[in-house]
Amino acid sequence: MYPLYMEESIRKVEASRGKRLKETLSRLTGEEKTPLLKKHHPDFIGESMRELLVGSNKGDRTPKEMADLLEGNSRINPDKIDLGKVDYDVDVLVIGCGGAGASAALLAQENGAKVLLVTKLRLGDANTVGAQAGIQAADRPNDSPIIHYLDTMGGGRFTNIPELVEALVKDAPSAIKWLETLGVNWDKEPDGSLHELSGGGASRRRLHSARDYTGLEEMRVLRDEIKCRQIDYIEFAPAVELILDDQGRVAGAILVDMEANELSLVRAKAVVMATGGMGRLHIQGFPTTNHYGATADGLVLAYRAGAEMIFIDTMQYHPTGVAYPTQILGQLVTEKVRTLGAQLANVDGEQFIMPLEPRDVVASAIIRECQESKKGIETPTGEVGVWLDSPMIDIIRGEGTIAGELPAMVRQFARFNIDIVKEPMLVYPTLHYQNGGIKIDTNGATTVPGLLAAGEVGGGVHGRNRLIGNSTLDLFVFGRRAGKAAAEYAKKVKPGSLTLDHVRQWQAELKKAGLADSRPISPLLLPNYARQPHDYLPDYTKPTLTVGQVKIA
Amino acid sequence: MVEKIKAKQVEEQVKMINIYIMGKHYQVPEGLTILTAMEYCGYRLIRGCGCRAGFCGACATVFNFKDDPQLRYDLACQKTVEPDMYLVQIPFFPAAKALYNLEEIEPDVEQILALYPDLVTCFGCNNCTKTCPQELEVMWFMSDALRGDIGEVATKSFDCVMCGLCAARCPQGLVPYNVALLCRRLYGRYLAPVSKHLEDRIAEIEAGKFDAELEKLEKMEKSKLQKLYDERDIEPAY
Incomplete structure (x- = not known):
């Protein structure tokens, strides 16, 4: 149920619906996009970022929240770790278990490796489960990997690494098939053809979905x-x-049991990093769609081991995060709502952007509409947003479409007495995705031998802006490639003796740069949302307390 | 962090309500979810917290009220706290899961019963349906499974977040969410109609049909690629 004053704005949205149904806004040209992005996209707010002072990307800019963690102090004291006491000895260690980690583990195992999969929360607790809209693959007759390539490059403002995009688009149909062979239920037409929808920045209908529970x-x-x-x-x-x-090759990892606060040591011939993104860092104070564990841990670990990062100065703000009700603030309103036909409208019920532009463009347009044009709708708690006119979907596609295609969205809003079949949703951009990450090649190899990466933690595939449905695709394409490559690498490599000298060197470098006392301990592991600090416990967030064992902040 | 600040803002404007966490009394601003209310009270969660958006099932929980002992079931990240709620956490619940090789099993009722033989002991108490935070017809899809109607199980169970509450409340120790998962996998693998256009495209890619054109695009300078992009034809969304 919306407050009365918001209902008044909804009446205007309803009044303009007939006109808007006939109104098609044209897509912006490259020249039109640039000033919109530069003025309104959060990536372009200069003071939100700073240069890294240490490490392989020294001099590169990244959001301050991320920079602090990348330059963080280790949670361990190498002098207190006995590297002779190995708890697990495997061929391939996979760190993280969302879609990429799971795919890598399966492929590594199929290729003969002894695999250990470790994860910070439960198996499968990852951003993958929250992916709603779908996964891209160019498999319809009027589509092709060529067109998918062009859409992806354009979406990424032509900064994507071409050979990674080639791998992405060429592996896409077989990734869909692989998942179906494992038992994934795709939305299909009665004749078996895949039910595919359009998406922001895609020039063909190529989003494969499973209702709006695709990632789940x-x-x-x-x-x-x-x-x-x-x-x-x-x-x-x-x-x-x-x-x-x-x-200098990656040869394992130190794990912590978060409940027992106990360390264990894994020796592995190859490590696949698949820890996902960083939404829970709340860059620039944005709320996020991300799961509880999305704290950039994999980036921190890889950076400390010497891996090079790419595009770490660009984040994706999903255009449509929930702005009201407050209980679900910042949570995802799937782009599928727009692909099905819903338009965006301001306080007066007017359209202001073609709803299927790439995400960076739509997000910037919403921010402009609210911050500069002052045509947003303010909520009782001081948030601001624009309308996503969901009832249009049933008008365009027939009654029952919303219920059938968007059950998760219907359910989520119904809890707050909002019927999205009859009333629009209030939305504002929310921190969604890390466009860049650890630089990888087409088999997931990083710049450090023995370390591979896949999924959101990796960078290069999406350039500076990822398209809808290319992230879950990335998971299965590069997760599988990295898993296979890791198993093959593990067969050949003859591991040397284990060392943590890189951690010693890192701490020395921090000290030399004068940062050791001013940087937090990282990886963060979990965000701290507890309102009351636990005063009777040692304050593990103070970097001077690094001596000793492990710090679970 | 953001959610913490929000809670503070809310505190100034909204009235406080009484809740009880593991039996202990706390006051929180109204309008929080069960999850954020616990964090407001100082809980730092490791278990029982996942996507925080209603998709992963990690925060499945039960609650009742000071003067109403009847248990209710929900997801802590989605349910708003109400006055006099008694809250708990269910960090883990043990449940049986059959092991199988999907390539070696058949999509029929004998197979389902071979893997989950206790299915026949369901006596229709409907506790599973009553507990489901997604409001799925759990008992009905269990009876569909018992009849071997795999497609019906797949459809009815599709929105399952596998939170495990149904298994936690089943007096017979059945695990509806795992039975449903088996059925959905069988449906996707064996019963869903085949997509010919997908098979055709995979064959074309394997035959190298697009390689030359892709190579050309990869080597193309940015301005030309931008032009191709700007001029590409766009299929209508509907």
Whole structure:
């Protein structure tokens, strides 16, 4: 139920609906996009970022919240770790279990590796489960990998690494097939053809969905397959540092049991980093769609081990996060609402942007409409947003479409007595995705031997702006490639003796740069939302307390 | 962090309500979810918290009220706290899961019963349906499974977040969410109609049909690529 004053604005949205149904706004040209992005996209707010002072990306800019963690102090004291006491000895260690980690684990196992999968929360607790709209693959007759390539490059403002995009678009149909063979239920037409929808920045209908529970469906199946194949996994056991060997190759990791606060040591011939993104850092104070564990841990670990990062100065703000009700502020309103036909409208019920532009463009247009044009709608708690006119969907596509295609959205808003079949949703951009990450090649290899990366933690595939449906695709394309490559690498490599010298060197470098006392301990592991600080406990957030064992902040 | 600040803002404007966490009394501003109310009270969660958006099932919880002992069921990240709520956390619930190789099993009722033989002991108490925070017809899809109607199980159970509350409340120890998962996987693998256009495209890619054109685009300078992009034809969304 909306407050009365918001209902008044909704009446205007309803009044303009007939006119808007006939109104098609044209897409912006490259020249029109640039000033909109520069003026209104959060990436372009200069003071939100700073240069990194240490590490392989020294001099590169990244959001301050991320910079602090990348330059953070280690949670361990290398002098207190006995590297002779190995708890797990495996071929391939996969860190993180969303779609990318699960795919990597399955493919590594299929290719003969002994695999250990470790994850910070439960198996499958990752942004993957929250992916609603779908996954891109150019498999309809009027589509092709060529067109998918062009759409992806254009969406990324032509900064994407071409060979990664080639791998993405060429593997896409077989990724869909692979998931179906594992038992994923795709939305289909009665004749078996895949039910595919359009998406922001896509010039063909190529989004494959499973209602609006697409990521959940993918993750349920992958998690089950891992259990059925009896691949070893440990939950609530994040990695807090990578281990190298005497030849500079990644050779394992140190894990912490978050409940027992106990360290364990994994020796592995190859490590696949699949820890996802950073939404819970709340860059620039934005709320986020991301899951509880999205704290950039993998980036921190890889950076400390010497891996190079790419595009870490660009985040994706999903255009349509919930602005009202407050209980679900910042949570995702899937782009599928727009692909099905809903337009965006301001306080007066006017359209202000073609709703299927790429996400950076739509998000910037919403911010402009609210901040500069002052045509947003303010909520009782001081948030601001614009209308996403969901009732249009049933008018365009027939009654029952919303209920059938968007059950998660209907359910989520119904809890607050808002019927999205009859009333629009109030939305504002929300922190959604890390466009860049650890630089990878087409097999997920990073700049550090023995370390591979896949999924959101990796960078280069999406350039400076990812398209809808290319992230879940990235998980399965590069997760599978990295898993296979890791298993093959593990067969060949002869590991040297283990060392944590890189952590010692890192701490020395921090000290030399004068940062050791001013930087937090990282990886963060979990955000701190507890309102009351636990005063009777040691304050582990103070970097001077690094001596000792592990710090679970 | 953001959610914390919000809670503070709310505190100034909104009245405080009484809640009880694991039996202990706290006051929180009205309008929080069960999850954020616990954090407001100082809980730092490790278990029982996942996507925070209603999709992962990690925060499935039960609650009742000071003067009303009847248990209710919901997701802590989605349910708003109400006055006099008694809240708990269910960090983990043990439940059986059959192991199988999907390539070696058949999509029929014998197979389902071979993997989950206790299915026949369901006596229709409907507790599973009553507990489901997604309001799925759990008992009905269990009876569909018992009849081997795999497609019906897949449809009715599709929105399952696998939170496990149904299994926690089943007096027979059945695990509806795992039975449903088996059925959905069988449906996707064996019963869903095949997509010919997908098979065709995979064959074309494997035959190298697009390689030359892709290579050309990869080598193209940015301005030309931008022009191709700006001029590409766009299929209507509907």
